[in-house]
Amino acid sequence: MFRRHGIAGRMTLFVLAGAGAVLALVVWASGRHSKKLLEQELEGKARALAAATALRIEAVEKSVTGTADELAALLEKVPIDRESVYVLLKESVRRNPQVFGSAVAFPPGLSGPEDTGAAPYAWRTGGSVSVKDLAEGGYHYEISDWYALPKVLKRPVWSEPYFDEGGGGILMATYSVPLLAGENGDRFLGVATCDVSLAWLSGMLSSLPLEHKGYAFLISPNGTLIAHPTRQFIMNESIFSLAEERSDEALRVLGRKMVKGESGFVPFVTLTTRTPSWLAFAPVSATGWSVGLVFPKDTVTGKVRALLLTQILLGLVGFVLLFFIVRFIARSITRPILQLDSATRVLAGGNLDAPLPTIPGEDEVAHLSSSFAAMQKDLKAYVEELKDTTAKKERVERELEIAHSIQMSLVPRTFPPFMGRKDLEIYATLDPARQIGGDLYDFRLLDDDHLLITIGDVSGKGIPAALFMAVTRTFLRGFFSEQLETERVFSRLNDELLQQGDTSMFVTLFCIVVHLPTGLCRYTNGGHCPPYVLRASGAIEAVPNVGGLIVGILPEAKYKSASFQLGPGDKLFFYTDGVTEATNKANEFFGDEGLVGALEELRAAPCQDLVTGVRARVGRFAEGAEQSDDITVMAFTYWGPDRQPGA
Amino acid sequence: MMNLERIKASVGRKLHRQMGLVAFLLLAALGLGSQAPAPTKVRLALQWNHQSQFAGYYVALDKGYYSARGLDVTILEGGPDKDPMEELRSGAADVATQFLTGALTARDGGTPLVSLAQVVNRSNLAIVAWKDRRIRRVEDLQGRPMSLWAEQFSAPYLALFKARGIQPAIIPQYYSVELFLRRGVEACSAMQYNEVHRIFQAGVDADEVTVFSMHDLGFGFPEDGLYCLQSFVARSPEASRAFAEASMEGWKTAQKSPEEALAIVMKRARAVHLPANEAHMRWMLTSILKSIFPESAEAWKPGELSREDYGRTVSLLLERGLIKAAPSYEAFTGKELARVP
DSSP states (O other): OOTTTHHHHHHHHHHHHHHHHHHHHHHHHHHHHHHHHHHHHHHHHHHHHHHHHHHHHHHHHHHHHHEEEEEHHHHHHHHOHHHHHHHHHHHHHOOTTEEEEEEEBTTTTOTTTTTOOOOOOEEEEEEEEEEEETTTTTTOOOSEEEHHHHHHHOSSSOOOOETTTTSSOOEEEEEEEEEEEEEOHHHHHHHEEEEOOOHHHHHHHHHHHOOOOEEEEEEEEEEEEESSGGGGTTTOOOOOHHHTTTOOHHHHHHHHHHHHTOOOEEEETTTTTTOOOEEEEEETTTTEEEEEEEEHHHHHHHHHHHHHHHHHHHHHHHHHHHHHHHHHHHHHHHHHHHHHHHHHHHTTTTTTTOOOOOOOOOSHHHHHHEEEEEEHHHHHHHHHHHHHHHHHHHHHHHHHHHHHHHHHHHSSSSOOOSSTOOOOOEEEEEOSSSSSSSEEEEEEEEEEEEEEEEEESSSSOOOHHHHHHHHHHHHHHHHHOOOOOOOOOOOHHHHHHTTOOOTTEEEEEEEEEEEEETEEEEEEEEEEOOOEETTTTEEEEEEEOOOOOOBBSSSTTOOEEEEEEEEEEEEEEEOHHHHHTTOOOTBBBBBHHHHHHHHHTTTSSSSHHHHHHHHHHHHHHTSSSOOOOOOEEEEEEEEEOOOOOOO | OHHHHHHEEEHHHHHHHHHHHHHHHHHHHHHHTOOOOOEEEEEESSSSSSSSHHHHHHHHHHHHHHHHTTTTEEEEOTTTTOOOHHHHHHHHHHHEEEEEHHHHHHHHHHOOEEEEEEEEOOOOOOEEHHHEOOOSGGGGGGGGGEOOOHHHHHHHHHHHHHHHHHHEEEEEOSSSSSHHTTTTTSEEETTTTHHHHHHTTTOOGGGEEEEEEETTOOEEEEEEEEEEEHHHHHHHHHHHHHHHHHHHHHHHHHHOHHHHHHHHHHHHHHHHHHHOEEEHHHHHHHHHHHHHHHTTTOOTBBOOOOHHHHHHHHHHHHTTTTTTOOOOHHHHHTOOOOOOO
């Protein structure tokens, strides 16, 4: 199907298709690989960042817990009057910038039934530190978690974060340490607390180096969201309330892991935009909080996509470059081929002198070009040679034509030949073959009573043969005008022909002299096939052989003559070996049998019909096979002197 | 909200069409020299922060059920530091919500309370216990540390413990369940509509705790009711009756369109920056509605305090020594006791 495109087109197509397949494979594989790598990288980074963030928060909380612990230790060991507690608290807040406020809450009734309790409190307002007694104004601190929890649990407690009611809605958490005395530490003296503002958390979490659209959140031990980019969530929602709202059981399971202090890296769907993400979480051990860092998955897929896009773009640029390079190479290969092609078209058109492109180098195309050049040279030589040969052949053929016209001009072709003679009838045809020729026939009245009939076949061909035939005819006419003895004429002719000096020329010859008044025939045969006598009675007989060599071969050749009698109505049938040696396609000869058969059928016919009839049968027999020799057929009817004119 | 706007718009269009008639009537009224009575101002004090526990009142206010009855109602948010009974006494509020037990205690303490409506008739009190502490039955609480609300709230529990012959180690419980969550106690008192779900929302799975319903245990007593001073009923008998009716209509609407009621509750909570989430408020609304409207009509009449329940509650409080005496059912519910049609 690609055959209709040129080599350059196919080459470009296949190379680009191959390169495209490789590119696609590379892009696909590198996409997968880089996604995996990026995810691994993200996991490592996310886990580390989550842990580091947790530690950062913990560091702040620890400075607060340290302050409260010291305060508690001091109050447990040293009895201090309540007024001095204010000084202590104020100093403690001033010295510790992380501490927003600090209180010591004494249980009511500690110093007697009248004791309604007291909770000295120092806190930051603007640039200074203020103090007050929390118990004033009807505030029942003893029902607050920050007081009740450490009292019951007998251990320091981080409260759940809360909005500070007096401090303008600042998110706070309180660390409370129970003041325990007695041998077993079972005497509860009150609670020392430090408040920490969590306002800094949001700022710190939002400044984390998270990817685009990534964010951080923080949950309390109860799962309450302490920090989250969606402000509405903070303190309102817990990870469990969101799970319930969204019927997201997996989120609840995740929340439980987080509040249990586990850490991990898990698939996650963001709470507001439902974006598929990764979540790394780590516990803030001191407070029981959990930090969650959310990385949208498309930060990874986006990176991978960007990477792939770059690869694809580079690949496309490469493709375009490759296209031009391949096309350049393909064209550099096909250009000389195309040049060769157009040159050979001109060459094929017959212009052998058309210049072939010269292609430098040693490559296949250069070889092809030089082969073409060699071919062109050979062709030119061949054509020159062919021209020569054709000219020669034409000359030969011309010669043959001349020879034929000579040959044909030497035989009588006017029938009937002797006007006014009723006692005889004669008819002949000569069909010259193209290559081998040399048949001849002749008949003439030597005088009123004697008719000479000659048939022969000269060896060789062309003009020499034709001339030899003419010479033979001339000699025969000359000799027979001097004498009627056929054997003498043959001897003389033999001598004369030998004297011509060309021993390659000879002739088979049969001559017969018919004495017309009597019908007596005297004949001599020089190697020719003897004619048939077709008696009026119906008998067909060959003229008896008298022996005699082909004329013009041996000087001492002896010829004999013989005679026989013709009756009125008897016919003589002459032929050359072109008849009996005519072949059909199966290479079978027409032969003597064929000839005798034809004669038997046609013996009653007039001479002309007999001749044309035999000739036609030979022609039919040879059907399509090339005529290889001259075919000469001649018939003579002796009617005798008594035949009246018009009979 | 949208519906309300649409109704307003529709009414507006009608008004526009009937402008001529209205103008005529207005002129006629002026001519006769009589005016519509000024709406009666009623201030309702809630016993806690805004939440679904009071959904019916917000709905009644938002839907105009109060104003339709000629009442100009203001809802006052409660909280841990506020006592609605004190607000009634001080005159800061006209009507207050209160547990029946709390109302009876206050009446015994000398506050002349009258019940306008008994909104919550089925108890929502419960006990939540850690399953992993092998607390499966009430008897398992014997000797175990348990946090419990004080005073009138504790009465049903203490009655239960007495009936079952057990003595858990009681630790005072205030408004948070942190002590329970941090395992400071093995069980705590809880409201079905609030703490039970708060514990769930703190990540404790339902199968980690056992929840005992006080109602199921046979120690359920009516809870939220609407109360005012006798003086208020005497002064505005119609208004107090209308207030109870409109409030119950509000609750009915909340039952019919809980999502709309929820939105109204959330709006209230957000307005005062209360930590609140919809999931919890939905749970609370669903739960409390079940304790206001019975599944079968025979259980109780919505909004009405049954004589039997009143008697049971009085007996409980007397028995626990929380009150010395109680008024008669008729005196407590007053002549103007609201009846929901």
